Amino acid sequence: MYKTGVTLSRRTAIVIIVDCSTSMKKYTMFNGMRIVKAEAAEFITNMIIDELYERAIRFDVTRYYYDIAIIGFSGDGTYSKLPGIHDFVPIYNFTDFEPQPKTYNFDQTLNDGRCIKVPFVIRPWIKAEAHGTSPLFEAMVRTKDLIERWCADKQNSYSLPPIIFNITDGDCFDDDAWSLIDVANDIMTTSTTRGKSLLINIVLRTIGEEDDNLPLFPTDADFYSTKRSHMILLRMSSILSPDVSEQIKKVFRLNHDGPYRGLAYDTSIIRLLHLVSIGTDPS
């Protein structure tokens, strides 16, 4: 989403909000496989962190490019899923609690039709959890406070604005919808001198409840769902800039024109990572 790249003097913050409620025990189709949503969320989150971690390493030195927070929410409230006393952990500190890599095996149908089992070796930075209710509102408020503090910190004033990924199954809207939309708006308007924060919602759908009409990266004009939670999530997602919408159209081979909302269903979040241009400098 940036026109400039991440550098040591122009860092950014990444917040990943992970739904850890009981409903995440349901199954979803992930990469053509039936797996528990909590495991899909775990895999996605671990992959993002691993990718960021790898990108920050230069010749054995981990450069301070990112502050990362992972906020879980479940019946017990909200909590940091990373060790330490603070929510934000500088990327170079991840070296201290680097877990032993874990192999995830996925069935993979290649474009030539072959079906193979592909092992992916990723460090399991967080573990899957699914218990209790879904205090999404509290998680959003915590995120808002967190990024407001981060953006207000003088040393971050020239940094790129935070990016927030909310990984959820969407079954978490017991609260007043307007309160949720309000706090999401507060997040989306929190800014550094380089722009506003980006809130991107990733929805893991339950098997059997997929709505085929939901477009990937919808626009306000073409999105309509009878599901209340989908409509709320749409309004809780950032509107992506024309530049980024153009990139999204190319990468995801979309037929409809932007500007798109930062809302995606069952998609590979790694693609999103590319889109937000983390670690790139197209100029």
Add this chain to the structure above:
Amino acid sequence: MDLTTICQFKSGIRQPKLLFKTLCDMVPEFDSMHTTKHFCECRITLNGGDYLIYAPINYESMSMVHRAIESLNVTNCDITDIRILEAELLGCIASPYDTSIVIETLPEGTPLSEALYTLTEEHLLKGLNRLRQQLMSFDISINNLTPENIIIGYDFEWYVTRSYMITQGYGRDDASFSRIERLIEKCSLQSDEFSQRRVHMDRLELHRTTVEKDRTIYPLQDGCRRFVTRNGVGFLDDNNNVIIEPVFKRASNFREDRSVVTTNTGHMGVIDRRGHFIVPPIYEHAEFNVDSGNIAVSNGNMWAVYDYLGEFVKDWHERKQYIPIRSHATPLDYSADDDV
């Protein structure tokens, strides 16, 4: 759009037979993998030849390579051999589409960054001048010219690697040439010294990565060769005698008799070539600035600075602003403020 993730590329490197279309028989050097702004790269051996392969991790990467190849074709320049293998890395979970991979022939020889210490100034300046003439005659600029990216072949020809930034039009490498000239003047041997020390080309063997049964030995730097075993990282002298046992989880190459090490407990410190700790391994983070000789250490948000001899020069202070210092970077490592 050609774009992949480091995760996907690593998976491919681990199982080339499954995920690479034509490079399936390659033998990768895992330890050579590293990331720059545009690519994740790995050195491989294939059918007896050495290559560097690059996976694009930035959506500008491939257009840059296309531009470089076009420039080389237009000018008939043979200073490098770089190609694009279309849809080479098969799509999988980490990145759903097939991705093109860039492959570059790695000439046999030694990088200039290491030859600087073994060849004479006269020889090196002559070679550098010849390279400059070549670029001028082909009317191209490398845009990425560093001592690490120049290979001096065993035939004494000079080749360029990581040539994906080449553009048409000569002249954009002037600053790099000047920098390399200064390095040559500073580091290289004088002719009499050269003959006195009987430095022969076979010494260049010391400047290659050697993979043995139970250890990988890295090129000589600052009089030491880093080696990696299952137990950890240690150091050899230039006769391959162990001078520091492989007891560290990580260790940087020696520069100015200092190496930043990470112990098995995950703490960082700095050692000298005798293996003595100059800065004790009790810190979450340590960085050595080869220019000032200072060593910055941190625990949490608190920073302190040691001098080259291990004396405190700046006591603990809270970090107000992160001031990057040049660490034990290699010449390939771009400026400290380089983009990710």
